[in-house]
Amino acid sequence: MEKERILIVDDEALILDMVASYVSHIGFEAMTAKNGKEALERLRNEPFTILISDIKMPEMDGFELMKTVRNEFPDIHMIAMTGHGVSYTFTDVVECGATDYVPKPFSLDEMRAKLNRVVRERGLLRDLKQKSMELEKANEDLKRLDNLKSIFVSSVSHELRTPLTVIKEFISLMLEGHAGTLTEDQREYLGIAHRNILRLTNLIDTLLDFSRIESGKGLQLKFEPARLMEVVEDASLTLAHVFEEKRVTLENRLDPDIPQVLIDRNRLVEVLINLINNGIKFTPTGGRITIDTKGLTEKRDYLKVVVSDTGIGIPPEDLPRVFDRFYQGQSTGISMGSGLGLAITKEIIEGHQGSIQAESRLGSGTSFVFTLPLLGVNNIFQLLIQPMLEEAEKDELFFSMIRVKFWDPKMKREMALSHDSWGSVKYALQKMVRSVDTIVPFPNSLIYIFSFIDEKLAREIGERIEVKLTQGGYVPKGTEVQFKTYSYPQEVGSKEEFLKGCRQLIKME
Secondary structure, three states: OOOOEEEEEOOOHHHHHHHHHHHHHHOOEEEEEOOHHHHHHHHHHOOOOEEEEEOOOOOOOHHHHHHHHHHHOOOOEEEEEEOOOOOOOHHHHHHOOOOEEEEOOOOHHHHHHHHHHHHHHHHHHHHHHHHHHHHHHHHHHHHHHHHHHHHHHHHHHHHHHHHHHHHHHHHHHHHOOOOOOOOHHHHHHHHHHHHHHHHHHHHHHHHHHHHHHHOOOOOOOOOEEEOHHHHHHHHHHHOHHHHHHHOOEEEEOOOOOOOOEEEOHHHHHHHHHHHHHHHHHOOOOOOEEEEEEEEEOOOOOEEEEEEEEOOOOOOOOOHHHOOOOOOOOOOOOOOOOOOHHHHHHHHHHHHOOOOEEEEEOOOOOEEEEEEEEEOOHHHHHHHHHHHHHHHHHHHOOOEEEEEEEEEEOOOOEEOOOOHHHHHHHHHHHHHHOOOOOEEEEEOOOEEEEEEOOOHHHHHHHHHHHHHHHHHOOOOOOOOEEEEEEEEEOOOOOOHHHHHHHHHHHOOOO
């Protein structure tokens, strides 16, 4: 493999010779320049892969040099050397195009670590470029095929829904007597057609849902604390017309004071719609769908939720396979549907690390029992911190947690905000962080933010939150907003140490 050619720039001869000696000792080819202008001349006439430059130099300082190099030689990686006691930050040098910086004085080991990281990054970029070139044609073909698939699905969906809507409306008008009096046979036949149109419409929607999940897009879950009662209300409003049409009632027995769950709200609405719709489908007119709870799991960290109906029930031989993809029970001669809705439901629940099962007796209705994670320390670790930490390790990213709390300086203790203040604080935070960041508020007292950022940026965000909430009037006058950050791998040496430290910072009030 060709040696890395490194250009070292410093106006102090002693430093120049020392760094060149370090670079040569590490095993790279070292060249030197006494100032920025000489460095540019060498760069324009000789090939180099890495530039190591001092910041403070006469005529052309390191910042100006690095900006020029970044424009003229975008593939060169740069390391800035900063003098002892100066106030330059990582952000300052990165804005000028540097990959990293090393403060003086530094040791051979420190320089080796910096260079090895830069060389490794260069290798990764080189490999990525090569793979990108190799895959470019294949990607273009895949994009073309994916585009054709998307056009096809969209076109078919549109083409199917439009005539189905027209047919459904005209059949409804006929059933209501707008086209004249119907015989019993006519009413029966039109009723069968109407039910099958509804079934076909639901099947189209389910196929689109299943396609998203199969492609991996559907299970990109974004967890947030939520009240189950509100999620059930969202689902029931969506199905209001179906309840009215079938004359089936929904009985919500949930206790409004149930602890909050940690869920992907949109996906849980989809789960409830699937289960309720399934119940409506097999429940006769005048029947009932019930939503209730069966307490907590053995470890008391998951809530058991039950969606029951008073329908025809599921035969014992069909129960083990109701969640199989495309499975249709045939034991009673009545179709169980496409099998996609329940398959989607199972994947979403398991994405929450929960479980779901069906309980039924033929002729006595069906109950679907599933578990949802409660908002608690263990579930925050299982569903948020550990997966994000693994992703950070895999992609060599930083990972930080920011804890925000509210302090009463007079009473010298943590304080809980009022309902109105709490709502304002959550709204303000959503505007201050990125959409990819995760915010987990514990009721009225503590807020945790999880993000792929380094220690410095985490502190900057914490400071902005402190100022914004205090000066913006989001918290009562006199309330102190305090924050603490914890970052990996900057503050700890191992993933295990980081998780242990996180547990000490996370608590429920």
